[in-house]
Amino acid sequence: MxxxxxxxxxxxxxxxxxxxxxxxxxxxxxxxxxxxxxxxxxxxxxxxxxxxxxxxxxxxxxxxxxxxxxxxxxxxxxxxxxxxxxxxxxxxxxxxxxxxxxxxxxxxxxxxxxxxxxxxxxxxxxxxxxxxxxxxxxxxxxxxxxxxLHRDYVPTNTIETQVKGRINVQQQLQRPSPVTTDFAVNYDEHTTDxxxxxxxxxxxxxxxxxxxxxxxxxxxxxxxxxxxxxxxxxxxxxxxxxxxxxxxxxxxxxxxxxxxxxxxxxxxxxxxxxxxxxxxxxxxxxNHVFERIVERAFRDATRNTTHRVEDQATIPNLIDGPHAVSMRPDVLIRNTDDEPLLVADAKWKTHSESPTAADIYQLTSYILTLDIPGILIYPGREETTATSTVGDQQLRSFEFPTDEPATTYDEYVHELQAAAQHCLDKV
Known part of the structure; x- marks a missing residue:
């Protein structure tokens, strides 16, 4: 997550x-x-x-x-x-x-x-x-x-009219009366406090x-x-x-x-x-919120399928040696045999500019490493913006309708899940 x-x-x-x-x-x-x-x-x-x-x-x-x-x-x-x-x-x-x-x-x-x-x-x-x-x-x-409400055992140091838990000897000796009718005790209380x-x-x-x-x-x-x-x-x-x-x-x-x-x-x-x-x-x-939205939408879209969604997965490096860097796509979808099927990266950009070179290079690295299709996901786009090829695999960009004119939360969620399903259907 x-x-x-x-x-x-x-x-x-x-x-x-x-x-x-x-x-x-x-x-x-x-x-x-x-x-x-x-x-x-x-x-x-x-x-x-x-x-x-x-x-x-x-x-x-x-x-x-x-x-x-x-x-x-x-x-x-x-x-x-x-x-x-x-x-x-x-x-x-x-x-x-x-x-x-x-x-x-x-x-x-x-x-x-x-x-x-x-x-x-x-x-x-x-x-x-x-x-x-x-x-x-x-x-x-x-x-x-x-x-x-959650209850937990909390150390308690108090005065009781009867012995409960362990007597706090030092505090008990400091009590004002030589024949006391109450006791300084320590015990663990199971409490909501x-x-x-x-x-x-x-x-x-x-x-x-x-x-x-x-x-x-x-x-x-x-x-x-x-x-x-x-x-x-x-x-x-x-x-x-x-x-x-x-x-x-x-x-x-x-x-x-x-x-x-x-x-x-x-x-x-x-x-x-x-x-x-x-x-x-x-x-x-x-950016982090949008990554979580995309990951959850794909989980919802694949809930009744044989596919498995892995978020922030660590995948093999494209480059070995001292220049190797850790690669963690936002979403990786696998089949029941644990084979990768689709890799996705979410980019929270609220303007309509084209995908940046850095966005493309990052996803291209995932595609080349895993030899599977890849998608870039942006918020609030009206339609698929482009389709390219990386070797034998496709690189696409899709919208996730975060600014869809939905009138209710249920409708908003439905549109997000439909967008995730649309991505899966296209690759």
């Missing part, structure tokens, strides 16, 4: 002083993918923040180009998400379709059951990236509530500050009150999140944990919960 790990973190606090000198054309500032703003002035604090994003976050989801007059032009790429500057200016990058389509794309990528969305969510142009995340989070948490549920609650409380839709906020608030009956609010670090391991007993948390990680990563949630607003960056790479 493609990695849908969020990227981002926190920066300096938001202050009134940092806002002096920043004059954006709109507030908040909205961009599509591969979009850019008109030049506008920014404060020194905002300029320094924009200039050090790579150092702070290990990425540059928005590129800042400074003009000679000191004004800045902001440009987006394939990352979608939110950036808040020290001045408080909020910059949102969403796909050029709609936030509803973003919701559907994330829902399909995260494999969130549509029937858990108990009421239709209407997004508008004012809806934010976090409204899409919040809607998915609500749906997944409803599913977890229905299946049951564990780190997994605490992480979900922390993410839920952070989302309450981030979503812009009032109805969605009310639904999340109800869930928060319900979850607080079973677990406590506590500080969760990024290391805590990464160390949470799922098993067959709590695998129904898988999508919810990914979403919680998306909200909690890099500790910006602690600042939000504490009421100290900080600049932040939180983005999802749509």
């Amino acid at each position: 493609s990695n849908i790990t969020p990227l981002g973190g926190t920066g300096p606090p938001i202050t009134d002083d940092a806002a002096v000198g920043t004059d954006p054309p709109t507030t908040p500032l909205s961009l599509g993918e591969h979009d850019h703003t008109e030049p506008f002035p920014v404060s020194d604090a905002d300029a320094e923040f924009l200039d050090t994003m790579e150092e702070r976050f290990g990425m540059t989801p928005i590129t800042a180009t400074f003009q000679r007059d000191g004004q800045v032009v902001l440009s987006s790429d394939a990352h979608v998400g939110v950036l808040t500057l020290p001045s408080g200016l909020r910059i949102e990058v969403t796909p050029k379709t709609t936030v509803t389509r973003l919701l559907w794309a994330l829902q399909y990528a995260f494999d969130t059951p549509v029937d858990t969305l108990d009421e239709e969510t209407e997004f508008t142009s004012a809806s934010s990236f976090f409204d899409a995340i919040g809607t998915l989070f609500h749906a997944e948490l409803q599913s977890v509530f229905a299946e049951g 564990n780190q997994l549920n605490q992480a979900v609650l922390a993410a839920l409380q952070a989302l309450l500050y981030l979503v812009s839709d009032d109805k969605l906020a009310a639904r999340l608030r109800t869930q928060s009150q319900r979850l607080q009956q079973y677990t406590t609010t506590t500080s969760i670090t990024p290391a805590d999140i990464r160390n949470i391991q799922l098993s067959r007993l709590n695998e129904h948390y898988a999508a919810l944990l990914k979403l919680a990680t998306l909200v909690l990563e890099r500790k910006f949630f602690e600042d939000v919960r504490a009421g100290t607003q900080r600049s932040l960056a939180l983005f999802v790479n749509m």
